[in-house]
Amino acid sequence: MxxxxxxxxxxxxxxxxxxxxxxxxxxxxxxxxxxxxxxxxxxxxxxxxxxxxxxxxxxxLVDVSGYADVEYRLTDKDGENGGFRLHHLSLFFTKDIQKEWKLFTEVEFEDAPVLDYTNDTLNRGDGVFFVEQMYIEYHPSLSWDLRFGRFLTPAGIWSIYHYPPYVPTQSPPLFTRLIFPEVSDGALLRNSFVLHDTAIDTHLFASNGSGNPGSLDMNTNTAVGARANAALTHGLSAGASYFREKDNSDVMKNSFALHLLADYGPFNLQSEYAYRHNDPDGGASYNDKGWYAQLAYDAGKWTLAARLDWYDTDDTAPINDIYRYTGAINYHFAHNVVGKLEYDRNEFDDPARQDYNEVIFAIVVAIGDL
CATH class of the missing domain: 1.20.5 (Single alpha-helices involved in coiled-coils or other helix-helix interfaces)
Structure with a gap:
């Protein structure tokens, strides 16, 4: 051993x-x-x-999102035929440039636009190509930010929240984009705060006014506007909007609006009233106004909706009222794919205008987060 x-x-x-x-x-x-x-x-x-x-x-890297929809329309309106419509292709481009700076752009192609030029001659022009939004955003805080450029005019509900994947109808309310302009080129301040346990969102802006392109303001007047929305209780919010301008035809316009949004279980109620006082330089003043109420019901993948629209183009005459009655059925194939069936009945007080019906079948998709 x-x-x-x-x-x-x-x-x-x-x-x-x-x-x-x-x-x-x-x-x-x-x-x-x-x-x-x-x-x-x-x-x-x-x-x-x-x-x-x-x-x-x-x-x-640039974040890209958007939506697209294709429709088939049937109508008995005089002078129009039914058929397929490549309604929207809308692309959103977002880039965080720095911690507190962001660029956002929305480019919309409507009705498959075609532009055919030979030298300086336009041979064919169809559809709409539109830079709907393009703004630089400064956001030093979660409670407020500033936007410079082109933005959706903050008014009511539909003017801001109207993207086809997330609304039950393809047709907008009658007065949308009429009493308030669709977009504004200028500066926008957004601010959120709490007052007596109520969350309030506000918008204040100044712009070139309606009818002015991004490179030119064709009058010497600056348009101003504001919007406020208050979350009154859980599922209930209400607010008001205002816009004032003197347009390129020297018409002083003052627009006012009230809106209401209520969610109760599977039910959603949305309503807006808008009123504009028009005061032409050297002419007689008049008002145009409109209202709608829309009720929607969600049942699993199905959404049922009904809406009543009214728009008075000029209250100085008793025959300028227009009414639309809308019913819609949506089926959500996925969270970002929806099929729609919509019926619209359009009626006019003016005996010179013929009432008509319209049926719309649509497939709508969302790309990314809108």
């Missing part, structure tokens, strides 16, 4: 040295792999830098 112990002790240094040698070899192998990995990473970074330099802005 003593001989075996002595032999063991004699071999121990050799075994230890062998283990050290193997560890050194493994460390050398790891160092070599590390050098090779570093060279590969540097090669990839160099390739990325070259690609970034070549592609410039396009190589940087």
């Amino acid at each position: 003593a001989v075996a112990l002595a032999a063991s002790l004699a071999c121990a240094p050799a075994i230890a040295q062998d283990r050290l040698d193997r560890l050194e070899l493994e460390i050398e192998g790891l160092k070599k792999e590390n050098v090779e990995l570093k060279e590969r990473v540097e090669s990839i970074e160099a390739a990325d830098e070259e690609t970034t330099h070549s592609l410039g802005v396009l190589s940087r």
Whole structure:
């Protein structure tokens, strides 16, 4: 036993040295792999830098979202035929430039626009190509932000929340985009605060006014407007809107609106009233006004909706009232794919205008987060 112990002790240094040698070899192998990995990473970074330099802005990430809808319409309106309509392709581009700065753009293609030029001659022009929104946003706080550029005119509900994937009808209320302009080019301040346990959202803005393109204000007057919305209780909110301008025809316009939104279980009630006083320079003043109420019911993948519309284009005559009765059925194939069936009955007090009916079948998809 003593001989075996002595032999063991004699071999121990050799075994230890062998283990050290193997560890050194493994460390050398790891160092070599590390050098090779570093060279590969540097090669990839160099390739990325070259690609970034070549592609410039396009190589940087931009969030893209939007929506599209295709319709088939049937109508008995005089002078019109039914058929397919490539109604909207609307693309949103969002880029966080810095922590407190963002660029947002919405570009809309309506009715599959075609522009065909030969030199300076327009051979064919169909559809609508429209930069609906383009603004630079400064948001130093969650409670307020500033927008500079083109934005949706903040008025009521439908003017802001109207995207086809999230509303039950394809047709908007009659007075939408008439009493208040669709978009405004200018500056917008948004502010949210709590007053006596009530959350209040406000909009204050100044703009060129309606009818002015993004490069030119064709009058010397600045339009101003405001909107406020209060969350009164859970599922119930209400608010008011105002807009004032002197347009390019020297008509002083003052627009007012009230809105109400109520959610109760599967039911949703939405209503707006809008009124505009028009005072032409040297002419007789008149008012145009409108109202609608829409009730929707959600049952799983189904949504049922009904809406009553009224719009008076000029209250100085008793025959200028227009009415629309709408019923709609939606089926949500997915959270971002919806099929719609809509019926509209349009009636006129003016005996010179013929009442008509319209049926709309539509497929609507949303791309990303709107």
